[in-house]
Amino acid sequence: MYKEMNHLERLEAFSVYILRESYREFKNLVMLWSIGKDSTVLLWLARKAFLGHVPFPLMHIDTEYKIPEMIEFRNRTAMEWKLNLLVGRNAKALEEKQTYPAGKTDRLTCCRHLKSEALKHTLSGEWTRYRLNHDSGGFEEDSGTEPYTGVIVGVRADEEGSRSKERYFSPRDKQSDWNVDDQPPELWNQFNTDFASGTHLRIHPLLDWTELDIWEYIEKESIPVIPLYFDNGKGKRYRSLGCYPCTSPVESNAKNVRDIINELKTGKFANIAERSGRAQDKDDGGGLETLRREGYM
Amino acid sequence: MNQQKDNLKVVIVGHVDHGKSTIIGRMLAETGALPKGKLKQIQESCRKNSKPFEYAFLLDALKNEQSQGITIDMARCFFKTAKRNYIIIDAPGHIEFLKNMVTGAAKADAALLVIDANEGIQENSKRHGYMLSMLGVPQVAVLINKFDLVNYDRNVYEKIIEEFSGFLGNIGVTAISYIPVSGRDGDNIVSPSKHFDWYEGPTLLEQLDSFLLPTQPVSKAFRMPVQDIYKFTANGDDRRIIAGTIETGCIKNGDDVIFLPSGKEGTIKSIEVFNHPEQHETGAGYATGFTLVSQIYIKAGELMCRKGEKMPETGTRLRVNIFWLGKSPMIKGKRYKFKLGSARESVELAEVINVFDASDLSTVRGKQQLDRYDIGECIIETSRPVVFDNIKEIEATGRFVIVDNHEISGGGIIFEKDTESISVINQHITQREFFWNHGLITPQSRASRYHHRGKFVLITGEKESGKHELAKQLEYSLFNMHLNVYYLGLNTFMKGLDVDLEKVAWNRDEHIRRLGELARIMTDAGLIFISAIDDLDRYDIEYIKQLNTPSELLVINIGSNLPDYEAGLNLLEDYDLKAALDEIKKVLNREKIIPEYCI
Numbered sequence: 093m094y095k096e097m098n099h100l101e102r103l104e105a106f107s108v109y110i111l112r113e114s115y116r117e118f119k120n121l122v123m124l125w126s127i128g129k130d131s132t133v134l135l136w137l138a139r140k141a142f143l144g145h146v147p148f149p150l151m152h153i154d155t156e157y158k159i160p161e162m163i164e165f166r167n168r169t170a171m172e173w174k175l176n177l178l179v180g181r182n183a184k185a186l187e188e189k190q191t192y193p194a195g196k197t198d199r200l201t202c203c204r205h206l207k208s209e210a211l212k213h214t215l216s217g218e219w220t221r222y223r224l225n226h227d228s229g230g231f232e233e234d235s236g237t238e239p240y241t242g243v244i245v246g247v248r249a250d251e252e253g254s255r256s257k258e259r260y261f262s263p264r265d266k267q268s269d270w271n272v273d274d275q276p277p278e279l280w281n282q283f284n285t286d287f288a289s290g291t292h293l294r295i296h297p298l299l300d301w302t303e304l305d306i307w308e309y310i311e312k313e314s315i316p317v318i319p320l321y322f323d324n325g326k327g328k329r330y331r332s333l334g335c336y337p338c339t340s341p342v343e344s345n346a347k348n349v350r351d352i353i354n355e356l357k358t359g360k361f362a363n364i365a366e367r368s369g370r371a372q373d374k375d376d377g378g379g380l381e382t383l384r385r386e387g388y389m
Numbered sequence: 390m391n392q393q394k395d396n397l398k399v400v401i402v403g404h405v406d407h408g409k410s411t412i413i414g415r416m417l418a419e420t421g422a423l424p425k426g427k428l429k430q431i432q433e434s435c436r437k438n439s440k441p442f443e444y445a446f447l448l449d450a451l452k453n454e455q456s457q458g459i460t461i462d463m464a465r466c467f468f469k470t471a472k473r474n475y476i477i478i479d480a481p482g483h484i485e486f487l488k489n490m491v492t493g494a495a496k497a498d499a500a501l502l503v504i505d506a507n508e509g510i511q512e513n514s515k516r517h518g519y520m521l522s523m524l525g526v527p528q529v530a531v532l533i534n535k536f537d538l539v540n541y542d543r544n545v546y547e548k549i550i551e552e553f554s555g556f557l558g559n560i561g562v563t564a565i566s567y568i569p570v571s572g573r574d575g576d577n578i579v580s581p582s583k584h585f586d587w588y589e590g591p592t593l594l595e596q597l598d599s600f601l602l603p604t605q606p607v608s609k610a611f612r613m614p615v616q617d618i619y620k621f622t623a624n625g626d627d628r629r630i631i632a633g634t635i636e637t638g639c640i641k642n643g644d645d646v647i648f649l650p651s652g653k654e655g656t657i658k659s660i661e662v663f664n665h666p667e668q669h670e671t672g673a674g675y676a677t678g679f680t681l682v683s684q685i686y687i688k689a690g691e692l693m694c695r696k697g698e699k700m701p702e703t704g705t706r707l708r709v710n711i712f713w714l715g716k717s718p719m720i721k722g723k724r725y726k727f728k729l730g731s732a733r734e735s736v737e738l739a740e741v742i743n744v745f746d747a748s749d750l751s752t753v754r755g756k757q758q759l760d761r762y763d764i765g766e767c768i769i770e771t772s773r774p775v776v777f778d779n780i781k782e783i784e785a786t787g788r789f790v791i792v793d794n795h796e797i798s799g800g801g802i803i804f805e806k807d808t809e810s811i812s813v814i815n816q817h818i819t820q821r822e823f824f825w826n827h828g829l830i831t832p833q834s835r836a837s838r839y840h841h842r843g844k845f846v847l848i849t850g851e852k853e854s855g856k857h858e859l860a861k862q863l864e865y866s867l868f869n870m871h872l873n874v875y876y877l878g879l880n881t882f883m884k885g886l887d888v889d890l891e892k893v894a895w896n897r898d899e900h901i902r903r904l905g906e907l908a909r910i911m912t913d914a915g916l917i918f919i920s921a922i923d924d925l926d927r928y929d930i931e932y933i934k935q936l937n938t939p940s941e942l943l944v945i946n947i948g949s950n951l952p953d954y955e956a957g958l959n960l961l962e963d964y965d966l967k968a969a970l971d972e973i974k975k976v977l978n979r980e981k982i983i984p985e986y987c988i
Contacts, residue, residue, distance in 0.1 A: 098395070108634075109634045112633075116689060142619060144663050279524075279800045282790040283797075284795070286792055288795050
């Protein structure tokens with residue numbers, strides 16, 4: 093018997109469609125993996141789309157200020173799921189301590205150095221990429237320098253104002269700039285998969301998902317997530333994960349996925365923005381918008 | 390499991406400044422849907438800039454948007470009622486942003502069309518109404534806004550209904566309701582207003598809750614555009630999976646299926662889903678995968694149908710309605726990329742029957758192209774057959790988009806195959822031959838001087854099947870018999886005449902077209918013209934044959950990749966060179982191209 097689709101099944105089917113469309117249309121495809129819940133769900137959806145396989149590399153931009161459990165979770169999951177994992181970083185800024193934690197920049201500039209710049213140059217192949225070696229479990233300098241021109245990203249429209257303007261397939265020009273005012277249309281299930289040389293595409297399969305959808309899907313599919321999202325017994329948990337100097341945990345007693353779902357639906361977070369623990373959003377009226385135009389994810 | 394309630398996607402459209410964003414802002418605030426930080430953030434930003442707070446600002450989340458004071462793109466916002474969750478898509482009203490409006494409306498389950506009571510029906514009120522009908526938005530309610538500016542006058546309400554329902558009726562849309570509101574003051578948004586004692590219909594919120602949820606079209610004939618064929622060999626996986634999202638209908642293991650346009654058939658062996666218990670049946674809406682009982686060679690872009698059900702149509706010349714959004718007009722004689730389901734073909738505008746003027750719904754005849762924002766009834770012609778359904782029967786396979794200059798520039802819906810008029814290619818050949826500048830030498834005098842006639846010998850087959858070697862040997866052999874022969878290598882062509890196409894993504898058909906035109910010239914010069922191309926299919930060959938008319942074409946196929954076309958000569962993959970050359974010469978002699986003594 094046919095079973096009418098529920099809300100999560102519809103979201104899943106559409107995201108799978110977007111992922112398959114990306115894989116069909118782009119040769120140099122990469123998926124960004126921040127190790128957080130959203131991009132881990134995105135990774136899971138890729139395994140759905142490709143029947144257990146992930147036929148493109150995952151890229152993680154390591155700011156070296158990530159909470160250590162994130163890196164441990166990343167490496168373990170990548171080994172277990174046999175992922176082709178690439179890691180990039182802004183070695184120069186880190187060496188010269190051009191960062192917020194080192195006291196030399198403000199938060200936005202730090203994000204720009206360690207995330208936007210690192211991402212842009214790692215994608216283009218100008219900066220070194222490190223590839224996970226599944227035999228040794230360590231990372232090795234990757235010899236490949238081909239630019240990635242299709243970049244799959246787990247942003248959601250409900251996160252923040254500027255993200256609600258995104259298309260599923262969003263062309264960026266050479267400088268990664270986003271021309272918000274002049275985006276081509278998307279009609280029914282047809283997307284802009286042709287693009288001029290010199291431009292690249294951001295692909296957003298999770299655009300329609302909300303924070304609650306993400307947690308309900310994690311519960312439905314039993315997707316592993318970092319324990320940092322749960323109360324560790326001290327009445328605090330992370331709602332959104334980032335670099336430790338700029339991300340603070342929230343007060344919460346949610347000990348598992350179900351608790352989080354209840355908390356989001358009826359509890360104290362029902363009306364509080366998810367990124368409220370992310371300091372860089374507050375530095376300027378449109379901080380994230382400014383960063384996004386420059387290529388921040 | 391305690392699952393979420395369903396989402397209903399509602400797009401809000403209408404002429405610029407008729408108050409869409411204000412209505413949404415008001416609704417979000419009054420239903421308590423705003424995240425706590427949001428309202429404060431916007432109010433603070435207003436205070437900072439010494440600007441009075443407006444509800445519209447809630448949606449104008451982007452800096453530059455606020456500075457221009459108009460909604461540039463569609464913003465999505467989420468809110469819920471006791472009944473269900475909503476995604477509200479705010480579509481811009483400015484004509485320049487029609488492409489954003491259609492992006493928002495194309496995925497909506499229902500639409501709210503806002504008309505300013507004071508300003509009345511404007512061009513974009515009608516244009517948006519028309520777009521909603523073409524985009525297939527199933528439910529439409531009309532909000533007549535800013536009643537505070539017209540003293541809540543019932544006559545204004547009646548007058549707008551009369552005029553607008555007449556308009557919608559002409560384009561096949563019936564509005565579910567006409568709700569008088571004031572976004573600024575919150576009248577009839579969430580609760581009924583005392584200002585409208587003459588109005589008994591629903592408030593906006595009541596209307597939203599009475600829209601119907603979309604259901605999957607499972608009772609229609611099965612259609613699944615084949616999105617890809619997966620054969621991931623990692624970790625010993627040997628499945629060959631046909632992947633796609635099912636548009637309509639149901640299917641189960643053991644069902645017989647047919648892939649169109651190739652016509653290949655198979656039987657479903659299994660339904661493949663990751664991290665899911667074994668499944669025996671699936672249907673509309675699911676993104677899934679299938680394996681077949683026996684392997685057949687099919688490609689992405691075909692339409693999978695279920696045998697025994699109503700079949701879709703197959704054709705190249707289609708009668709359609711197109712709305713054009715591209716910066717450059719859609720013109721005749723230019724090839725565009727055409728996307729329908731998972732199929733991608735090239736298409737030409739063959740005829741413009743009518744162009745509708747949205748401002749007054751009049752019909753403009755005699756136009757030869759579609760300008761930006763035009764909606765036109767046209768005939769289009771694809772380079773090879775496409776599989777489709779009439780838009781009124783199955784929407785998903787009855788609509789398409791057209792790509793120009795890397796961007797989706799138009800969308801359309803298909804009514805039927807056009808069988809009456811002459812195809813674009815035949816019209817072209819007739820014209821070309823009519824205007825052909827003949828010299829003083831006739832083909833007959835050329836043939837008698839050369840002792841042979843002109844002919845295009847086209848060799849095709851799988852990659853690495855020795856086509857080019859055969860072509861060169863054929864040229865050499867005929868040359869040594871004093872025949873006028875020329876072999877054109879593909880690189881000679883690609884790096885020369887076709888070098889401009891390197892930057893064009895959709896260029897295969899254009900390569901083929903130029904080769905066909907070139908062949909016509911070379912054969913008119915009396916040459917035996919030889920070329921070799923990988924993997925042509927019967928439509929490619931048919932196209933080249935037409936372009937080369939009235940000169941003749943001999944197709945030599947190597948291997949078994951062309952089962953549905955009768956080539957002039959078929960060679961096995963491990964053909965013997967000398968025997969093959971003899972065979973070709975025999976055929977050429979039989980067709981009275983070369984004289985007897987050559988064989």
